[in-house]
Amino acid sequence: xxARKSKASVESTEVLSGENAIQNKEIEGLSxxxxxxxxxxxxxAAVISLVTxxxxxxxxFTALDFRLFGIWRVPGWWKWTPxxxxxxxxxxxxxxxxxxxxxxxxxxxxGGQGIGLGxxxxxxxxxxxxxxALVMKGTQxxxxxxxxxxxxxxxxxxxxxxxxxxxxxxIDAILMRFVDFMITIxxxxxxxxxxxxxxxxxxxxxxxxxxxxxxxxxxxLVRGEFLSLREREFVDAARVAGATNKRIIFKHILPNAIGVxxxxxxxxxSGAILLETALSYIGxxxxxxxxxxxxxxxxYQDSFTTRPWLFWYPGLxxxxxxxSINFIxxxxxxxxxPRQRRRISxxxxxxxxxxxxxxxxxx
Amino acid sequence: xVAFVLxxxxxxxxxxxxxxxxxxxVAAISGDPTADLRLSTDPNRDYLIASLTRELQLDVPPPLRxxxxxxxxLGVFIGKPNFGMGRDGSAVADSLALAIPVTxxxxxxxxxxxxxxxxxxxxxTALRQYSRFDYSMTFIAFLLFSLPVFWVAVLLKEYLAISxxxxxxxxxxxxxxIIGIGLVSGLFWASVIGGSRKTYWVTxxxxxxxxxxxxxxxxxxxxxxxxxxxxxxxxxxxxGIAFGVTQLSVGLINKAALRASLTMAGLSVVAFYPVNWVFxxxxxxxxxxxxxxxxxxxxxxxxxxxxxxxxxxxxRTAIITAVLSASxxxxxxxxxxxxxxxxxxxINYRPVPTVGQRNDILETNDYWISSLDIATHLFLPTLxxxxxxxxxxxxxxxxxxxxxxxxxxxxxxxAKGLSERTVIMRHAFRNTMIPMATILVADFAGVxxxxxxxxxxxxxxxxxxxxxxxxxxxxxxxxxxxxFITATLAVxxxxxxxxxxxxxxxxxxxxxxA
Numbered sequence: 001x002x003a004r005k006s007k008a009s010v011e012s013t014e015v016l017s018g019e020n021a022i023q024n025k026e027i028e029g030l031s032x033x034x035x036x037x038x039x040x041x042x043x044x045a046a047v048i049s050l051v052t053x054x055x056x057x058x059x060x061f062t063a064l065d066f067r068l069f070g071i072w073r074v075p076g077w078w079k080w081t082p083x084x085x086x087x088x089x090x091x092x093x094x095x096x097x098x099x100x101x102x103x104x105x106x107x108x109x110x111g112g113q114g115i116g117l118g119x120x121x122x123x124x125x126x127x128x129x130x131x132x133a134l135v136m137k138g139t140q141x142x143x144x145x146x147x148x149x150x151x152x153x154x155x156x157x158x159x160x161x162x163x164x165x166x167x168x169x170x171i172d173a174i175l176m177r178f179v180d181f182m183i184t185i186x187x188x189x190x191x192x193x194x195x196x197x198x199x200x201x202x203x204x205x206x207x208x209x210x211x212x213x214x215x216x217x218x219x220x221l222v223r224g225e226f227l228s229l230r231e232r233e234f235v236d237a238a239r240v241a242g243a244t245n246k247r248i249i250f251k252h253i254l255p256n257a258i259g260v261x262x263x264x265x266x267x268x269x270s271g272a273i274l275l276e277t278a279l280s281y282i283g284x285x286x287x288x289x290x291x292x293x294x295x296x297x298x299x300y301q302d303s304f305t306t307r308p309w310l311f312w313y314p315g316l317x318x319x320x321x322x323x324s325i326n327f328i329x330x331x332x333x334x335x336x337x338p339r340q341r342r343r344i345s346x347x348x349x350x351x352x353x354x355x356x357x358x359x360x361x362x363x
Numbered sequence: 364x365v366a367f368v369l370x371x372x373x374x375x376x377x378x379x380x381x382x383x384x385x386x387x388x389v390a391a392i393s394g395d396p397t398a399d400l401r402l403s404t405d406p407n408r409d410y411l412i413a414s415l416t417r418e419l420q421l422d423v424p425p426p427l428r429x430x431x432x433x434x435x436x437l438g439v440f441i442g443k444p445n446f447g448m449g450r451d452g453s454a455v456a457d458s459l460a461l462a463i464p465v466t467x468x469x470x471x472x473x474x475x476x477x478x479x480x481x482x483x484x485x486x487x488t489a490l491r492q493y494s495r496f497d498y499s500m501t502f503i504a505f506l507l508f509s510l511p512v513f514w515v516a517v518l519l520k521e522y523l524a525i526s527x528x529x530x531x532x533x534x535x536x537x538x539x540x541i542i543g544i545g546l547v548s549g550l551f552w553a554s555v556i557g558g559s560r561k562t563y564w565v566t567x568x569x570x571x572x573x574x575x576x577x578x579x580x581x582x583x584x585x586x587x588x589x590x591x592x593x594x595x596x597x598x599x600x601x602x603g604i605a606f607g608v609t610q611l612s613v614g615l616i617n618k619a620a621l622r623a624s625l626t627m628a629g630l631s632v633v634a635f636y637p638v639n640w641v642f643x644x645x646x647x648x649x650x651x652x653x654x655x656x657x658x659x660x661x662x663x664x665x666x667x668x669x670x671x672x673x674x675x676x677x678x679r680t681a682i683i684t685a686v687l688s689a690s691x692x693x694x695x696x697x698x699x700x701x702x703x704x705x706x707x708x709x710i711n712y713r714p715v716p717t718v719g720q721r722n723d724i725l726e727t728n729d730y731w732i733s734s735l736d737i738a739t740h741l742f743l744p745t746l747x748x749x750x751x752x753x754x755x756x757x758x759x760x761x762x763x764x765x766x767x768x769x770x771x772x773x774x775x776x777x778a779k780g781l782s783e784r785t786v787i788m789r790h791a792f793r794n795t796m797i798p799m800a801t802i803l804v805a806d807f808a809g810v811x812x813x814x815x816x817x818x819x820x821x822x823x824x825x826x827x828x829x830x831x832x833x834x835x836x837x838x839x840x841x842x843x844x845x846x847f848i849t850a851t852l853a854v855x856x857x858x859x860x861x862x863x864x865x866x867x868x869x870x871x872x873x874x875x876x877a
Contacts, residue, residue, distance in 0.1 A: 184382035185382050187812070189812070277513075278513065282816065305525075323506060
């Protein structure tokens with residue numbers, strides 16, 4: 001009994017050192033960035049999500065006419081704009097509804113209409129506007145609001161967090177008490193208050209204001225990282241070498257904390273798009289005539305039983321964006337985590353064991 | 364310790380003061396309560412504006428007006444809080460008193476279900492790390508994470524409420540559903556239990572057979588219209604619970620614990636008829652509470668009677684078994700109420716409601732029927748919040764348990780020959796629970812904020828609705844009243860979480876140091 005157990009444990013140690021050997025060999029001679037990139041691209045879900053989000057961004061921003069700096073008009077590839085009022089499509093729709101989607105994904109030989117978009121792939125709303133154009137416009141709005149909130153929150157959170165964690169003392173106490181105040185106010189309340197008053201000034205302005213209230217969680221996290229990193233030897237070394245505080249913060253500590261920050265910012269982004277859609281849904285976010293995904297759902301939720309496509313497509317885009325960002329965040333977390341061990345496949349393990357045995361035999 | 368608590372409470376007071384000051388001023392700057400009056404063409408417009416200004420003290424600038432508001436709120440300490448007047452002239456405190464229980468009911472139920480389900484699934488995913496079950500649960504967790512709650516709510520209303528109510532008119536379960544439910548349940552249980560290929564398929568077949576035949580029996584007997592468990596099913600389930608709880612808590616090898624919990628399971632069933640008699644003749648929460656007390660006392664005595672050494676775990680096992688089997692009796696009572704409930708005119712065989720927190724036209728004096736009415740109204744909103752909340756618990760429980768399983772003390776426990784059950788349940792699970800407990804408490808406060816949207820979708824008149832009403836109507840006192848309650852709950856919950864953490868984890872000492 002004893003003998004068997006000890007043998008098992010010896011075996012498991014060997015396997016462990018074998019795994020270490022495989023892992024170490026893989027990262028030999030690579031820079032940190034290369035290691036992270038390599039690990040990220042091995043996370044299949046994260047790569048699929050990255051492709052999805054890039055596709056959505058390109059599709060949303062090229063489909064409609066786009067004004068570059070407000071002057072040059074870049075024409076979009078889609079034939080309708082959200083302002084066009086084409087005739088409502090009657091007939092061919094189930095349950096005597098009008099303006100149903102013309103998209104068809106079922107090939108002809110399976111009894112479908114053949115793969116094609118048709119004139120209104122996502123259908124039409126009650127006055128005939130092309131729903132694909134509306135959804136693209138809404139996606140543009142929601143994406144840009146998300147990026148602005150995320151960018152504002154990241155900038156503010158990193159600045160406040162790093163000053164607080166680096167200088168400590170009185171500055172830290174004041175800033176962190178301020179963060180405590182802000183964290184107690186639910187974002188949805190402050191968002192509603194701001195949205196009610198400033199929603200009509202445009203989505204961009206609203207996003208900037210919301211960004212002013214979304215940075216608190218990140219700043220606490222960055223502060224924690226800075227508190228531990230500033231005690232490390234490389235910071236002392238930099239200081240002895242005569243680096244200024246600014247240089248130490250931006251060139252020495254921040255790059256070491258970047259993994260935690262990036263992961264947290266991606267989660268913040270997916271939170272931001274859900275916040276924007278929720279605010280627009282209860283009427284405190286983006287207001288008509290502007291379009292956002294949350295607003296579309298809120299406008300057409302009552303027609304769910306009769307014309308469900310008006311409800312499905314905006315929701316599908318919100319979920320795809322949020323889900324992709326969450327998966328990218330997960331992939332980044334794995335990629336930046338130094339303790340992260342990849343699952344070693346059976347074959348690799350056997351190969352390495354055989355190699356080791358051969359090496360031992362040579363000795 | 365006392366000094367620590369007092370100092371923390373002082374800090375909490377300062378935080379509440381600061382955040383309410385910020386929100387009061389932001390809200391006061393962003394909205395002018397007299398704006399809609401200014402636009403009106405009413406001949407006595409100026410008089411109305413003047414009276415509103417006088418009532419709400421609008422002539423005082425916001426930073427100073429805040430202190431007038433604060434003075435009223437601080438009346439909490441002398442038992443006379445004054446949250447000020449709403450715009451419609453009613454006291455904010457009265458509206459809050461109606462709204463708070465509604466929101467708490469929703470949040471409490473949702474947090475509880477989310478935590479229990481999420482922790483259970485999270486633990487299984489950690490124990491089956493990198494299995495197909497783990498991957499699919501991870502995907503589901505991320506998917507639920509990314510769902511907007513209002514979107515889920517509309518879907519739930521359509522498919523769970525309206526379609527289910529339509530289905531109940533003629534509850535014939537189609538054959539494809541029977542097979543489908545069987546296949547899904549087989550897949551679920553086979554992946555959870557795992558093991559060799561043979562065990563996998565045996566589990567699959569067993570789960571498939573059991574769930575399909577159950578669903579088929581439900582369909583044939585019209586169980587959904589008149590559900591009940593009856594003493595025999597309760598007995599069978601209770602015995603199963605007794606074995607399950609004993610296995611998880613102390614292991615079946617502990618005969619004393621097994622005997623104690625089997626006795627408690629038996630007692631719960633023996634008490635079936637007398638308890639139902641009490642339910643019928645003395646209905647009410649008090650009766651249920653008193654019987655629960657009797658039950659737990661009995662369980663303690665039974666546990667003590669069956670054990671000689673190592674008494675605490677055995678008593679604990681007996682109590683858990685007793686509570687679970689007694690809940691079956693309670694569940695059965697609710698099931699018996701289902702038919703009379705559906706037959707009332709207000710319900711008329713459409714039991715799953717889509718809006719509101721209770722049925723206003725339901726006229727009944729029956730305690731069970733009105734409780735069931737509250738339960739059915741809780742169903743959809745709780746489900747929506749639970750679905751979204753429990754994804755976080757799955758991820759967190761999985762991560763924490765994996766971290767714990769990598770610790771040296773787990774290896775030590777395994778090395779000294781403890782059974783896998785003891786290692787997981789005694790050494791790993793308990794240490795996982797320390798951060799989980801604190802997250803749970805803090806999350807409870809967070810969900811109150813998240814319930815705003817849910818309340819608005821399901822037309823509940825809770826605190827979220829009040830807050831939205833306050834914002835739309837530029838009703839500053841109403842908004843601040845809601846904020847004051849939620850913020851106080853939030854900071855108190857964080858405080859409790861800190862205390863809980865130090866109570867559960869002996870490595871953390873409060874009061875020492877600074």
